Amino acid sequence: MKPVRLPAAAVLALPRWALFVLGLLYILPGLIGRDPWKNDDAASFGIMWTMAQGGWQDWLLPNIAGLAMPDEGPLAYWLGAIGIKLFGWLLGDIAGARIATVAVFLLGALSVWYATFNLGRRPDAQPLRLAFGGQPEPDDFGRTLADAAVLIYLGSLGLLLHSHESTAEGLQVALTAFLVYRAIRYIELSTLRNAALTGLALGLMTLTRGYVVPAALTLALFVCTRFLALPAARALRDLAVSVLVAAAIAALWLLPAHLLLAPGQSPLPGWLAWNSLQFALPTLLSLRFFLRVGLWFFWPAWPFASWAVYAWRRQHHVLHIVMPVTFVSMGALLALFHPNPEQGQLLVLLPPLAIMAAFGLLTMKRGAINAIDWFSVMALTLCAAVIWVFWIAKLTGWPAQAARNALKLVPGFKPELGLLALLVAAAATAGWIALVHWRISRQPAVLWRAVVLSSGGLILIWILLMTLFLPDMNYSKSYAAVARQIAEKLPAGTSCIETNVGPAQRASFAYFGKLPFTGTDGGRCEVLLLQDSTKVRDDREIAAQHRGKQWTLLWEGRRASDRDERFRLYRRAD
Numbered sequence: 001m002k003p004v005r006l007p008a009a010a011v012l013a014l015p016r017w018a019l020f021v022l023g024l025l026y027i028l029p030g031l032i033g034r035d036p037w038k039n040d041d042a043a044s045f046g047i048m049w050t051m052a053q054g055g056w057q058d059w060l061l062p063n064i065a066g067l068a069m070p071d072e073g074p075l076a077y078w079l080g081a082i083g084i085k086l087f088g089w090l091l092g093d094i095a096g097a098r099i100a101t102v103a104v105f106l107l108g109a110l111s112v113w114y115a116t117f118n119l120g121r122r123p124d125a126q127p128l129r130l131a132f133g134g135q136p137e138p139d140d141f142g143r144t145l146a147d148a149a150v151l152i153y154l155g156s157l158g159l160l161l162h163s164h165e166s167t168a169e170g171l172q173v174a175l176t177a178f179l180v181y182r183a184i185r186y187i188e189l190s191t192l193r194n195a196a197l198t199g200l201a202l203g204l205m206t207l208t209r210g211y212v213v214p215a216a217l218t219l220a221l222f223v224c225t226r227f228l229a230l231p232a233a234r235a236l237r238d239l240a241v242s243v244l245v246a247a248a249i250a251a252l253w254l255l256p257a258h259l260l261l262a263p264g265q266s267p268l269p270g271w272l273a274w275n276s277l278q279f280a281l282p283t284l285l286s287l288r289f290f291l292r293v294g295l296w297f298f299w300p301a302w303p304f305a306s307w308a309v310y311a312w313r314r315q316h317h318v319l320h321i322v323m324p325v326t327f328v329s330m331g332a333l334l335a336l337f338h339p340n341p342e343q344g345q346l347l348v349l350l351p352p353l354a355i356m357a358a359f360g361l362l363t364m365k366r367g368a369i370n371a372i373d374w375f376s377v378m379a380l381t382l383c384a385a386v387i388w389v390f391w392i393a394k395l396t397g398w399p400a401q402a403a404r405n406a407l408k409l410v411p412g413f414k415p416e417l418g419l420l421a422l423l424v425a426a427a428a429t430a431g432w433i434a435l436v437h438w439r440i441s442r443q444p445a446v447l448w449r450a451v452v453l454s455s456g457g458l459i460l461i462w463i464l465l466m467t468l469f470l471p472d473m474n475y476s477k478s479y480a481a482v483a484r485q486i487a488e489k490l491p492a493g494t495s496c497i498e499t500n501v502g503p504a505q506r507a508s509f510a511y512f513g514k515l516p517f518t519g520t521d522g523g524r525c526e527v528l529l530l531q532d533s534t535k536v537r538d539d540r541e542i543a544a545q546h547r548g549k550q551w552t553l554l555w556e557g558r559r560a561s562d563r564d565e566r567f568r569l570y571r572r573a574d
Helices: 016-027 040-053 056-060 075-091 093-120 138-155 157-162 168-188 192-209 212-227 232-260 268-276 284-297 301-311 319-336 343-361 366-396 400-407 419-442 449-468 470-477 480-489 503-512
Strands: 497-499 527-533 551-557 565-572
Touching: 016 093, 016 138, 016 449, 040 056, 040 075, 040 093, 040 503, 056 232, 075 093, 075 168, 075 192, 093 138, 093 168, 093 319, 093 343, 138 157, 138 301, 138 343, 138 449, 157 168, 157 284, 157 343, 157 449, 168 192, 168 212, 168 319, 168 343, 192 212, 192 232, 212 232, 212 319, 232 268, 284 319, 284 343, 301 319, 301 343, 319 343, 366 400, 366 419, 366 449, 419 449, 449 470, 480 503, 480 551, 480 565
Parallel strands: 497 527
Antiparallel strands: 527 565, 551 565
């Protein structure tokens, strides 16, 4: 027997405008006014900017001002470069590239919504009919489940930062959601057209971050067909079509790049080598990482998803359970079998986990839902209050201890009152108070009531950080100031710079300081820019050709917030 009994009143869908506003409040803070930060975000922007400023070779061989970056794939960078080309003149290059970030986020959220909607309106997902009628209609039931899945998706802690960065990882999670949607459509109607569209999703994922994840998810889809007792021969034929379409899409980049670029510049060897390093035997390190990080990374999805597996355990051959469980299981295996565990590998679990969690809401007890709500209210309200206290402290100096803690992370930074940022933060806080009051005072019976506070509170925290503390974070995490210092000390007429700086630093220096890194691979330049650590001796860290009396020091500096990292600018004396 199905474990679900629901009246029609429980499936009231969110107003479209409310879901749209939540999406905007989620994605726009952190994209407006934020510099590329000292990580993959800056490196990814550097590739996009190089493509937009360069020639066709740069589009085939992703690079940062001459430093080849063939590891993952070009699709995310193509989208960002197109955004720069189309909107850079109006919004600036950084904001132009982030138009693609907004589009990628919308693709992921819409895919989660439509995937859940299609699952929710299926006959095997419907709640039991009530004795005197009044059960929800299939479409209404599907819409409410889809709203809940999107709220869980937006409320996932692991997605928050990655969805605001211009990286391939953000595109991969959106394409995973799109693949889940296309896989559901294929299972519902197993035609060659749907198989080809599934292959489109697989091919785009291959162009984004290699073939390992798409290959594993193709296997997961085949496993789904076995659990659902679809004809094996037809499933193999259709998946072969999907793989051929995916290979053709990947070949649109790999073949021209391999054939048209100069000998030795083809990205194919580096791309294949990077893919081969994405899979290895599991280790205790990867298991500990998965359990330790996953506990918060997948919150609040994993408690609801776990309950869904338990509650629907007797209906283990229905699509709305088989599909999410299979994809989540394959994503977990990919994370465990990765030799260098990192958070980006966990992102592929989020779309199917959010969908599965929505079905867990159906049977969750009222007491458990209220406990999660109260936890969200207390924890997120406390976090918001702490952020406000530290913001007041950094401006006024009171409380003194909070002021010292806030400013010691950004030595030399002079905080200023931003009126617009204050108004936005205050409006977001007022909206949170109104949301909590609505949830507590009215005790709505709608299905998505259990996750609206988790999503709304996370959005509040992000808005507060990206308004009240955005100048501090730019000061702490951006290389813009260092780039301008180097540019001021650069000798006039410098045509090229030898350097050992990393991808994020190279991208920031090339963009903010207009430093001429191009043509530095193995060439003899008159200027040298070194990146090193103050804790390591030069003879252990600096290459021999970059040490000696032939180099005259012109400048030395670092970001004020980093006492370890150091940059030095030299000029060749001979």
